[in-house]
Amino acid sequence: MAIVRGAAPELTTGAIVREASSTSRGRAWRRYVPIAIGVMMALAMVVMAAGAPLFAPLSPSAQFADAVLKGPGAVERHALGTDEFGRDLLSRIIWGTRVSLQVGLASVIFSFALGVPLGIVAGVQGGKVETAIMRAADMLMAFPTLLLALIIVTALGGSLSNEILAIGVALTPNFVRLARSLALTIREQDYILAARALGGGSLRVMARHVFPNALYALVVVATLYIATAIRTEASLSFLGLGIPPPTPSWGNILSEGRQYIKCCPWITTFSGLAIMLAVLAFNLVGDALRDLLDPRLRGE
Amino acid sequence: MLPYLVRRLVIAVPMLLGAVSIVFFALRILPGDPCVAMMGDQATTEALADCTKSLGLDRPLLVQYLDYLWRSVQFDFGTSLRQGYPVSEYIGRMFPHTLVLVMASAVVAALVGIPIGIVSALKRRNPLIDYPLRIFALLGLSMPVFWLGILLLIVFSLRLDLFPLIGGGDLDGVLAMIRSGEFLSHPADFLAGVGDVLYHLTLPALALGFTLAATVSRLSRSAMLEVISQDYIRTARAKGQLERAVVYKHAFRNMMVPLLTIIGLFVAIALTGTVLTETVFTRPGLGKMLVDAIGARDYPLAQGAITVFTMIIIIVNVVVDMLYAVVDPRITFK
Numbered sequence: 001m002a003i004v005r006g007a008a009p010e011l012t013t014g015a016i017v018r019e020a021s022s023t024s025r026g027r028a029w030r031r032y033v034p035i036a037i038g039v040m041m042a043l044a045m046v047v048m049a050a051g052a053p054l055f056a057p058l059s060p061s062a063q064f065a066d067a068v069l070k071g072p073g074a075v076e077r078h079a080l081g082t083d084e085f086g087r088d089l090l091s092r093i094i095w096g097t098r099v100s101l102q103v104g105l106a107s108v109i110f111s112f113a114l115g116v117p118l119g120i121v122a123g124v125q126g127g128k129v130e131t132a133i134m135r136a137a138d139m140l141m142a143f144p145t146l147l148l149a150l151i152i153v154t155a156l157g158g159s160l161s162n163e164i165l166a167i168g169v170a171l172t173p174n175f176v177r178l179a180r181s182l183a184l185t186i187r188e189q190d191y192i193l194a195a196r197a198l199g200g201g202s203l204r205v206m207a208r209h210v211f212p213n214a215l216y217a218l219v220v221v222a223t224l225y226i227a228t229a230i231r232t233e234a235s236l237s238f239l240g241l242g243i244p245p246p247t248p249s250w251g252n253i254l255s256e257g258r259q260y261i262k263c264c265p266w267i268t269t270f271s272g273l274a275i276m277l278a279v280l281a282f283n284l285v286g287d288a289l290r291d292l293l294d295p296r297l298r299g300e
Numbered sequence: 301m302l303p304y305l306v307r308r309l310v311i312a313v314p315m316l317l318g319a320v321s322i323v324f325f326a327l328r329i330l331p332g333d334p335c336v337a338m339m340g341d342q343a344t345t346e347a348l349a350d351c352t353k354s355l356g357l358d359r360p361l362l363v364q365y366l367d368y369l370w371r372s373v374q375f376d377f378g379t380s381l382r383q384g385y386p387v388s389e390y391i392g393r394m395f396p397h398t399l400v401l402v403m404a405s406a407v408v409a410a411l412v413g414i415p416i417g418i419v420s421a422l423k424r425r426n427p428l429i430d431y432p433l434r435i436f437a438l439l440g441l442s443m444p445v446f447w448l449g450i451l452l453l454i455v456f457s458l459r460l461d462l463f464p465l466i467g468g469g470d471l472d473g474v475l476a477m478i479r480s481g482e483f484l485s486h487p488a489d490f491l492a493g494v495g496d497v498l499y500h501l502t503l504p505a506l507a508l509g510f511t512l513a514a515t516v517s518r519l520s521r522s523a524m525l526e527v528i529s530q531d532y533i534r535t536a537r538a539k540g541q542l543e544r545a546v547v548y549k550h551a552f553r554n555m556m557v558p559l560l561t562i563i564g565l566f567v568a569i570a571l572t573g574t575v576l577t578e579t580v581f582t583r584p585g586l587g588k589m590l591v592d593a594i595g596a597r598d599y600p601l602a603q604g605a606i607t608v609f610t611m612i613i614i615i616v617n618v619v620v621d622m623l624y625a626v627v628d629p630r631i632t633f634k
Contacts (some may be wrong), residue, residue: 030427135340139318142610144572151450154594155326195327231444235576238446256578265454272447280442287438 008209031292038284045278056091060248069264077207081266088130089267092248093274099237099249100278102164104230108222110168111175116218118172119179119207124187134180137173144169146232153241160243161235165228178221182214191212216293224286227279234275250275308621312614317369319610324368327599329359355381368603377604382596387604391586395473395608397468398585400509401577404501407517408509409566414559416513417520421528422547433517440514443574449507449580456503466582469493469500504581508573515569521563523555530554556603560623567616571609 046184049056059079064078064086072081072089080089122133140148144168152166186192187210195209236242236253245252257267335343335351343351352358357366371378377387404421420433457465477483483490527533528551536546575587582588586605591599 100464120332127370135314136318139322140316141324142315142319142614144568144609144613144632145610146575148573150575150590150594151323151326159433227442234444235446238444238576239579240595253449254447261450261454262458265458268447272444272450276439276443277448279444280438283442284436 012297016069032288034284035288035292038281038286038288041281042139045097045281048094049101052098056088056094058088059093060092060095061087061246062091069260071264072266076168080270083253083264083267084260090268092253092273093250094245096248096250096253096271096274097246097278099222099243100230100233100275102160103233104278104282105166107167107171107229107233108165108225111171111225112218112222114168115172115175116179116191117213118213119176119208120183123177123180123183124202124210130180133176133183136165137176140170140173141163143170145228149232149236150239150241158236158240158242158244163242166236167232169225170232171229173222174225174299175218179218180216182217183210184234186213192241194281220286220289221291223282225280227286231275231279235300248265248294250278255264279293305365305618305622308618312618316611316614318612320369320372320607321365323603323606323610324365327603328364357429358376377607380601381598382593382601383598387600390601391520391604391608393472394584394589396584397471397583398571398574398587400471400501400580400613401504401574401583401585402567404505404514405508405570405573405577408505408564409512412510413415413513413516415519416517416556418524418547418552420517421521421524424525435523437514437517438519440511441518443514444576445507445511446576446580448511449504449577452503452507453580467500468583468585469497471497500583504577504583507580508570508577511573512566515562515566516559519559522554523558525549526558527551527555545554557624560620563616563620563623568613571612595602 057079057112064075064082066086067075068080068086069084070078070086072079074081078090080093081116082088083092118133118137120128131210143151148164148170149166151164152169156162171274183206192209194204195205200208233242233249234251234254238248238255240252241256242251243249245256253271254268254275257264257271261268312627333349335355335357342538359367368378375388377391379385379439380387380390383390416436420430420437423429449614453465456462470493473498474483474490477486477490477493526576531555533546533550535548537543541550574585575590577583578585578588579591586608590602590605592598593605
């Protein structure tokens, strides 16, 4: 993975190269546009999720018998229209932000917390420990993320915590691998030798020296995996394996709306748009961070 | 090369074993008795006991597990609880549908993704060309395939009535004609059959292909950037070759090597994509079969489908490793 080479030691060179190559202020400024857009979209999502009760014009479960399957704006109080039970689509989508964001963040934190220590131990210790950890990770890697999450969610049943667990476990091997390859580079550095010479035990070296130096690259990749997690959550819900209705999630709104694409395409269109924008936000941030931190990948 | 191949296969075996075991135990802790799911709540206790016995579910878990492993090796995944015939037969029938979809979307992805990646790398100094292409790639990466599929259905099937809403066409019929040699004696029927299959295939292949194209374009872009800075490219330019020749004869061929490395990844993404794509387009195939099997608590069928998916991915990865040496003679296996 190329990101590995963009780890801590090269970051300083990257900054110097960037300063030297930015002939005009305009070009330097332009580089921050995608990340700014991404951060704003992600923040908007956080605000929307946190303040769902404030922003949603109506209750996401309130059924309006007089406004069943009405198009956007057909009834004044339903800006994005209603579904087959006469529920307000805009309110459901706003409430659905919570599910996506909760699953996206929590599952990545889970896989980070589980995968990074394992990967660092594997990379620093080597030997049998490494073999055992890496074989287990390889085994899980044989499954595509969605497939593994699908197996786990099928086994445990669809609920918020099970989805987080399923996606978290499915993403873990990625963090194990990345953390290991970062640790392999870092452990050869002189400062690790120095830390050991000063009497630092393995655990101390890993926690105080290897981990902080791997953190940058790990966080960049974690951002990209939030996008993956959100998309996987939506996919599971779409397949009917996620959070069961009536709790609104973008995936299950879209899945329910599928039956009505002939008369009422707005249900699937808007819920899908929400999924795409959320995934896009985190992809933008992750991509931009990677470009900024890894001069080799910037292309110029 | 042979010793490497053997070693690579030896490594693949425990991976496969582990993967199959995960599937087995994960589906065993499923809530809900498959016999109850199959026979309904009204079934008598004796009937349920008979069913449990006939499925072998009354045996100790370890015995079931070993038995399952032994039979999986022989491609015997048991009998589908719902359909009543062998899972391997069912998988055999569904496999061509999925294969056709994966191949068609791979073609779309390559035709769209590789040129976009190359142009975006070569014209990276021209923001008017580079930015829209990179935005395309980002949108493609962020767009869930099931949403794109639904949008295509809304526009091309429902509004414009150009393509069918569901189904996969008579692929079985076409394959039967090829097997029996009938396609030579009845070319018109055969072509009509192929046309029908393509008619049903177009939208799913476009949906899956476009989302994959995003990945392909990004990887082509970075592969091209890597290659274009090599010494031999400078040499080619220095000796006065046309830029076109430099790009197509020197750079393009070399960039295919790093691109190959992602075929394994690509197959994994594409197979995952088929689960969603086949569901959206109500198209027969392994992916839809898996989702239906999970919904119906049809253990053997779900197990078989997941096992086959995993096998394909592991085997493709071994094959890709082999391909490196074919494409790039500098790579030797130790």
